[in-house]
Amino acid sequence: MAEASDSEMGSPENEALISAAQNPSSSDSDSDSDVGEAEELLRLQTLESEVSSDPSKYDAHVEYIKCLRKLGEIEKLREAREAMSALHPLTPLMWQEWARDELTARPEAFLEIEKLYEKGVFDYLSVPLWCDYLNFVQEHDPAVRECSSEGILKARNLFERALTAAGLHVAEGSKIWEVYREFEQAILLTIDENDNEAKEKQVQRIRNIFHRQLSVPLANMRSTLLAFKAWEVEQGNVLDVNSSSMDGISSHVASAYEKAMDMYDARAHLEEQIVRQDISDSERHQQFLNYLNFEQSSGDPARVQILYERAITEFPVSRDLWLDYTQYLDKTLKVANVVRDVYSRAVKNCPWVGELWVQYLLSLERARASEREISTVFDKSLQCTFSRFGEYLNLFLTRVDGLRRRISLPGQEEVLEYALIRDAFQYASDYLSPHLKCTDDLVRLHAYWARLELNLNKDLVAARGVWESLLKNSGSMFGAWQGYIAMELEAGHINEARSIYKRCYSKRFAGTGSEDICHSWLRFEREFGTLEDLEHAVRKVTPRLAELQLFKLQESKSTAASTDQIENPHKKNAREKRKSTSSRTDEQPPAKRQKDTAQNPKKVDGKGRIELENVVASNEEQELKAKDDKPDDMNKRQMKGPSHEKNKYLDQCTAFISNLDLEANYEHLRDFFSDVGGVTAIRILKDKFTGKSRGLAYVDFSDDAHLAAAVAKNKKMLRGKRLSIARSDPKQKGKGAGHSNDQTGTVGESDSKESGQISSSKAPQARRDDNFQLKGRNTFAVPRNVRPLGWIDKKKKTEEETDEMPKSNDEFRKMLLKS
Structure with a gap:
């Protein structure tokens, strides 16, 4: 194997491989860091999508910013912070981190960083954030650093703002005072030694x-006193630096110090309670409330305001x-700019509290804010999510109230149009009507609207249009018609009020509204109408009241029956059992009773024999009666029932509706078919139990034309459900949506009468056994060789069937007496 050349051995890739082989732990750590960075990137993408999909999630913003800060994505980090600050207030720590990160990345961007500090100290009260801000200005503002007159003036104004905001902070306020003194002492060192006047002036400033x-x-007031004495000694005054006594100090300073010490001692235990670490948030919240009650009793608004600021910094989402804070400022401080700023922070921390938005709008009106500013705040409020629609209504009414006052009251600087x-109002109606339909709140809104159209805008047509639009959507409300009539009466329009009565007296209203509108019409005619008008009203109202009384009576009976069934189910069951037991013999056919008697022969001697003979005699009478009756008469008697005749509806011009909302009533159906017309009666089927x-x-319906128009509304929506509408066909019983209403139901109101209940009538059950069919309630127990009463066999009998003829009563009697 050839050896590698020196150049190859010295390549970066080979050096990395050699280093990894010689130091495997380093390679593992690099791979771990790569895995950790990949996980962070994946988490960053998840948080980014979560924030973009739902910007209202506060915690998602916070985690997203932390992740970006960890990865060092300064550009994305800046954008994320700006996006969050536009929607949510940032904590003091987040503002400090933002300012420091920007200072590290862009030390030359002084103005941008200064704006960040301004936004930070506006959101919450924080002494450390104020100290950072003050130190930043001293170090990075060129004018302040060079001690120019403009720079010194700017710094002093900023220090005074800091003292106003946090100088009364009992626990940490001394830090602001110390930074202020150090700044002024540094200014003293820059003054020329020969300029005694300037030096003396600066010394007096520090002393003050x-x-x-x-x-x-x-806190730490004694150390402040010792520092004051040491500084006075430096200025050539003779004082005991190590003593906490007031010797050598002017009387007014000593008196103010002793008073301040007494005030601190009275608050020391309260301060200890709110900073304890061993208590829960709810307990700390209560301690703040106790502290606030104490400060309010002392009567110093500035100290109360500081304590409120400390409390909301600890509990920023406490409604x-x-x-309490805003209401206290409205009653006590009454400084427009301060109150306005607090309200803007309040709705930013608790945007879901409608009352805060309402008070905010009122505070802007008190401060004589412009229409543009008020409308902007109002539009923002409607973008929030409240727990109740009543809060939205209150916002709309507050907005209208403010506009009315500024339009109607003289001397307004800004001229507004009606x-x-x-x-x-139109915005409120469109926004709230779907959610407040048929409620008193919606009626009050439209009544207010109509009154302003009539009285402020002097437009009667527009006022009537307001009521008509309400009646179109909420015509079943008694209050809507009553308000419309009241407006016409207030304007003196008698004939118009009478025409409204004629339109609504026959409508169905909740509760006693139907009766009330009738009596109201009669009172109206007695007070304003002629004799002919009164007589006409009586002719119309009298049958209507009788109809309502009948319906009320039927409804009360139905309610009583339902209540009795719910409250006494055992009692009803026992009563039904007794009834069925006592009448069982009467309901059974004769053949059934004969078989029961034959299977259960009782004692025939004495009283038992007499009872048995009575039963047999009764059977004979019923059998003779059955022979005299024709089969058709028997069927008619069975259909009529034992005690009353059933109501029968022909359904010649009737629509059958299914998939109806269970809460829908007659008025809903009548309104649904109001555009069709021709409705003569409505029957809603109800469970008989x-x-x-x-x-x-x-x-x-009155004719086929109206019925066809009604069927054309098939699949239309009513109360959130899509109706199925078909023509009712009496010839198709039980075969679908168009069958005849041979069911349990209730007849609805018509033009001439109020309807009652339809009793249940199910189709008779048929049962085949061998070569014949049995019908009736108790045929399941009839012997196979006994034909039910009224039965006619149309088939030709066989010889076998002829042999098995049913026994007569004489045969039964002989058979039983022998036993």
Whole structure:
């Protein structure tokens, strides 16, 4: 084998192979790193698709940013952070990491990084983030670093903002004060030694910062006092640096310090509770609430606001905290810009709370914000997901209220058109009607709309159009008609109100609405109409009320029967058993009773013999009666039943409906066929035991033309179900959708009468045995050689059949008496 040349041995590939052979652990670590990087890339792709598909997922954004930061994808990382900050607030730590990463990647991009810090301190209260911001400005802002007058002024304004935001933070506020003092002390060192006036002015500035800090209840106040004394000694004042006494300090500073110490001591135990690590989040939340109650009792709004900011930083998605915070600011602080900023942060942290959006809109109106800003906030609110549709309704009403006030009240700076109100109402109706159909909330919305059209816009036609559009979709609501009538009466339009009564008095309303509208029409005519109008109303209303009373009576009976069946099932079963036992003998055919008697001969001496003779005599009478009856009469009697005659519907011009919603009622079907017309009666088939709908119905029409139009609506939707509609054919009993309604059902309301129940009548069951057919309820127990009553054999009898004739009653009597 030839040896490899030196050049080949020295190639990078061979060196890598040799290195891997000499150090196998290094090769394994490289392969492990490759596998780990591949897993990270796969995870990155998964998170990227998850964020793009659903940007509302907060945790997915956080994980995606962490993964990008780990892989060092600075461009994608910047885009991911910007996308998240547009939808969700970032934590203070995330803002710090973002600013540091940008500073490392682009140290020259000072303005962009400064904007990042501004956004960060706006989202949440964070002393470490403020300290990073202040140090960043001192180190990287050229004007501040060179101590120019503009730079010093900019830095001081920023320090004062930081003190306003976090200077009262009991636990960490002293850090802001220390950074501020260090900055001013550095400025003192840059002043010329010979410029005594400037030096003295700067010394007084630093002394004032010390005095202000000593008057605020903060942690480590004693160390601040010692630092103040040491600084005073440097300025040539004689003080005991190692003593915490107030000797040598001005009286007003000493008094403010002692007061601040007392305030801190009163809050020390509360501070300890909210920073404990051994308690749950719910307990810490409660401790914050206790602390807030204490601060509110002290009456210092600035301190209360700082504590609220600390609380929401710990619990950013607490609905109750944001509501309490914003309501406190509305009542106490009343600074428009501050309140507006807090509301914008509140809805960003808790966008699913409709009440926050409502209060936000009201705060903008109080601050006299522009229509453009208010409409922008309103549009954002509708993009959120709320738990109840009532919250959407409240938002729409708040929007309309604001527009109405700004249009109707004089002295408004911005002139608005009424079309904005109409557009808002139309948007609300389109948005909410599918979800609030036939509800009082929808009626109130349209009533408000119609009233503004009539009173504010002075357009009667538009106001009536509002009511008509509501009646088109919710015409079965009593409140909708009542509101329409009330508007016409308020406007003094008597004839129009009367015409509405004539349209709705015959409609079916929930509860007592049908009776109420009738009585309301009578009261209306007594108060506003002539005698002829009153008499006309009485003629119309009287039969309608009687019809409603009948329907109510039938409904109460059906409900009572169902309730009795549900509450006393054992009692009903026992009653039915007793009834069936007592009437079993009467229901059986004579031949059956004869066989039972023959198989169970009782004692014939004494009372037993008399009972048996009575049974036999009764059988003879029934047999003689059966011989006198014609077969047709027997069949008719069986069909009529024992006590009453069954209602029979011819179904000559009837539509059969199947796949009907179980909650659909007569009014739903009447509205469904309202465009067809010609409906004379409606029958919904119901279960005879439960009284509930079976999803089937019959609708009678006045003529074939209306019926054909109704059948043409086959496969149309009603209450979310696609109806199957066919012409009912009485000749096709039990053969499909078009069969005659020989089932249990309920007759619906018609123009002239309210209908009742149709009793059950199933087709008789036929059963063949040998050469003949038995019919009836109890034929299963009839002896094979006994023909049922009314049976006629049309076939020619054979000799064998002739020999097996049924025994007569005399033969049965002789046979039983012998035993």
